Every structure is written in C-alpha cells, then in structure tokens.
C-alpha cells in the first residue's frame with residue numbers, strides 16, 4: 683500500500699463525504715491521531731493515523747506547496 687504524504691493545513695478528500703454534503707477536510711492536528719475539520723460545517727473528527735490514511739482519498743490542497 684502506498685502512503686500518501688499529507689501535512690498540517692492540507693485540505694483532503696475522504697472516501698466518504700461528511701453527512702453535511704461537504705467532502706473537503708482540513709488537517710488541523712498531526713500526531714498519532716489526526717484531527718480533521720469539515721470545511722463545510724466546521725465539525726471536527728479525531729481519527730487514529732492508520733484509519734485516517736485508509737479513509738483519505740486524496741489531497742485537494744497541499745499547505746506546503748504553492749499550487
């Protein structure tokens with residue numbers, strides 16, 4: 683399985699959208715657990731890193747890259 687690089691402040695898309703209809707989450711805490719916040723309704727979720735990596739589909743906006 684390929685590991686996708688992600689970092690603090692990135693906007694990511696998950697395999698399942700939030701019930702509010704938004705599928706863009708901002709990474710607001712890194713560590714053994716990852717906290718992401720729905721950009722639609724500001725609801726935040728804490729996930730173990732392994733689960734986050736399984737559920738993440740792709741990075742929409744990388745905070746560390748200009749584009």
Ligand SMILES: [Zn+2]
Nearest residue numbers: 700702720723
């Ligand atoms: Zn939401």
